[in-house]
Amino acid sequence: MKVTSEDFLYYFKQVVEVMETERDYLCELDRKLGDGDHGVTMTIGWRAVNEKLNNELANETDLGKISSVVGMTFLNAVGSSVGPLYASGFINGAKIVKGKSEVNDAELTEYWLAFINGIKDRGKAQVGDKTIIDTIDPAAKALETSFTQSQDFLSAFNDAVLAGEKGMKSTKDLISKIGRSSRLGERSRGVQDPGATSAYMILETFLKVVKVKNS
Template sequence: MTLITTDDLKALFARIAEAMVREKDHLCELDGVIGDADHGIAMELGFSAAAKAVSELDSTTSDPTLVFNTAARSFLNAVGASSGPLYATAFMRAGAAAKGKSSLNDDDIVEVFAAFAKGIQDRGKAEVGEKTMVDAWAPAAAACRAARDQGLPLAECLAAALRAGEAGADATKDMIAAKGRSSRLGERALGHMDPGAASAVAVIGCFREHFTP
């Protein structure tokens, strides 16, 4: 069983921020087809702000809940667009799942991951099949929990989550959007991956990399 400290969570946010720098142009390109081409910018700004804010916390006096709550506030302050409240809610839910714990174990990370996904779904009021980031997050969380219920180690749970998230994101190419700006495009959005689902896969991939020995 892994012991996950506040420093580990700080490093996770740094890893995600670095991934968003790499993915920014690709995400903006995806968003340019069905949105206003700024999703990559928003994700880079939000996660960079979150990573910076949590890096400044005193690890000796900070618990995981404070890390997630700090990330929530900083992400929301940096990103006023739709993804801001979604990820801020995800971090707050993750913080609630970790409440009262000075460090986390493998089971806790599975709970945090599930809370993260549920927060996005609840705040966005979206269901699978509506061409949003929920199409990646919801199946990823379900796969992660199912793998853990089978007794698999955390790394394999997150690998299963990534596979499910990738499949979910890929499936958005065949969907007509029901939410957001892209819903105005109707069938013109067919054939294009939802940018929110694509960025979700990048975040999930960082979880898998970070918690794989």
């Protein structure tokens, strides 16, 4: 399949809407583990991205520039630890698609693997720490394995999102080991991690966009 710069711009717009819709839910999760502001933080970051989508990026066709501007804009708008994580992801992904106005299955796979690796390299957390990594690491492994076998991005990314969902849900049973919530110890068990949840939403939204495009 071919995914264009226009598709990516539409995708990022959809993420803006998802974060607005899910803001209170993400805050509710975070109230049980931290400051209770994760939903607000995500909407602040994505509203800033939306401004760029409506202005500077409105007619942009270079996928590399789109992805890097999204990453830097999110970083500049968000002061919390999540800012550098997503900035690293989108800027790392931008290197794969620099100068391209459309990408094929293999390039899409490389883009999302680079996105996830960028976050992992920045965050230094491990699977089981009850963080964003519990969603994105299994998603990356499923994407790579599935695409190697099928050479079909849509089916591989579907597998990735399913693996990410399983990882996200697994955080309910984990004790937080990193960040403010780690101070809760055993009390952090029983609540789904908000960062793992918003990361899943970002992946799931892309899957929905490419499914519609391919239908």
